[in-house]
Amino acid sequence: MAFSANLNVMIKTVRRAARGLVKDFGEVENLQVSAKGPGDFVSRADREAERMIREALTEARPTYGFLGEESGEVPGEDPTRRWIVDPLDGTTNFLHGMPHWAISVALEHKGQIVAGVIYDPSKDELFHAEKGEGAWMNQSRMRVSGRTRxxxxxxxxxxxxxxxxxxxxxxxxxxxxxxxxxxxxxxxxxxxxxxxxxxxxxxxxxxxxxxxxxxxxxxxxxxxxxxxxxxxxxxxxxxxxxxxxxxxxxxxxxxxxxxxxx
Incomplete structure (x- = not known):
């Protein structure tokens, strides 16, 4: 499949970030965990994944802004574009050894989300979409269900x-x-x-x-x-x-x- 330059950057970045998370998931009992609040935990793996993602996206698109779970809002030279990143959605699942968590990266342009990538490394399912180009899971086109009742x-x-x-x-x-x-x-x-x-x-x-x-x-x-x-x-x-x-x-x-x- 042919992807835009931005989507290629997003896909490459989430796959790279996934390698470190998968390694830590295999050793979940050894993770260094600090509490952010009741029922809300952040792990070393979470912080490291966001750092890597931010560095990769900034290197590829140095003028874009960045909004991340851990680092918050980082304005860019281009005020019309920003990345919105969750380096580890499903942190509690991750910390309990449940294989249902994902890396999520979106691109916002002038207040509209124009591209998104969600990667589930445990199942090797890569969900991605660009505005006007359809939605895909790996190589298969996705459609919402047709249920009417x-x-x-x-x-x-x-x-x-x-x-x-x-x-x-x-x-x-x-x-x-x-x-x-x-x-x-x-x-x-x-x-x-x-x-x-x-x-x-x-x-x-x-x-x-x-x-x-x-x-x-x-x-x-x-x-x-x-x-x-x-x-x-x-x-x-x-x-x-x-x-x-x-x-x-x-x-x-x-x-x-x-x-x-x-």
């Missing part, structure tokens, strides 16, 4: 851990979706939830208070696979407030009405 649909979401105050809202959401659907999954890596939606493995996704680096790459994947992506609050901004609703076209309106209902 919400009772047949499986949805994905995040669930709060200790220290978060939005449990009542989350339980309310579950109380609305579970009785009307085929089930809800919470797998611990929002970027992969979005990739799976783009691949038709689940039918919808919602979250509250997610981080921009967890969502950015997946947003372009879902859109390029034919799915709908909107802020959870119609007046909101996904990357600013972390509220998101996604689904295939046939069920989106019904699904959105369930979550948004007062």
């Amino acid at each position: 919400i009772t047949e649909c499986v949805f994905a979401t995040g669930l709060p851990s200790a220290g978060r105050g939005d449990l009542p809202q989350r339980l309310r959401d579950l109380g609305r979706v579970l009785p009307t659907s085929a089930g809800v999954r919470s797998l611990g890596a929002p970027s992969l939830d979005l990739a799976y939606l783009a691949a038709g493995r689940c039918d919808g996704f919602w979250d509250r208070g997610a981080k921009p680096w967890q969502l950015a790459a997946g947003m372009v994947l879902v859109r390029e696979a034919g799915g709908f992506v909107e802020p959870l609050d119609p007046a909101g901004d996904i990357l600013a407030d972390g509220g998101i609703l996604c689904a295939n076209e046939p069920v989106f309106s019904e699904f959105a009405a369930l979550i948004r209902r007062d």
Whole structure:
């Protein structure tokens, strides 16, 4: 497949970062871990992966800005472009030896996500998309599912851990979706939830208070696979407030009405 220069840089970078993470994942019990907060941990592997990714992307595109989970916002000489990076989405899974985590890199141009790469090294699944060019998993074109009845649909979401105050809202959401659907999954890596939606493995996704680096790459994947992506609050901004609703076209309106209902 022929990729743009930017997408080639992104793919090369995530594959390189994955080598170090895979090595550390094999020795997970020896990782040096420091607590960032209740239920939220950062590992040496996480920090090292972001450092490597930032250096590689900056070398390739020295004028672009950078937004990363660990290093925060780094403005670039070009104010219209920035990388948005999660070096290890699913850190808690990683630290518990669960093979469900990913590296996520997105490119934003003038406030729009124009390219995204999500790599799951444990399964060697590379999800990638560019605006107007479709969405792909390795060499296969992806499309969202074609299910038309919400009772047949499986949805994905995040669930709060200790220290978060939005449990009542989350339980309310579950109380609305579970009785009307085929089930809800919470797998611990929002970027992969979005990739799976783009691949038709689940039918919808919602979250509250997610981080921009967890969502950015997946947003372009879902859109390029034919799915709908909107802020959870119609007046909101996904990357600013972390509220998101996604689904295939046939069920989106019904699904959105369930979550948004007062």
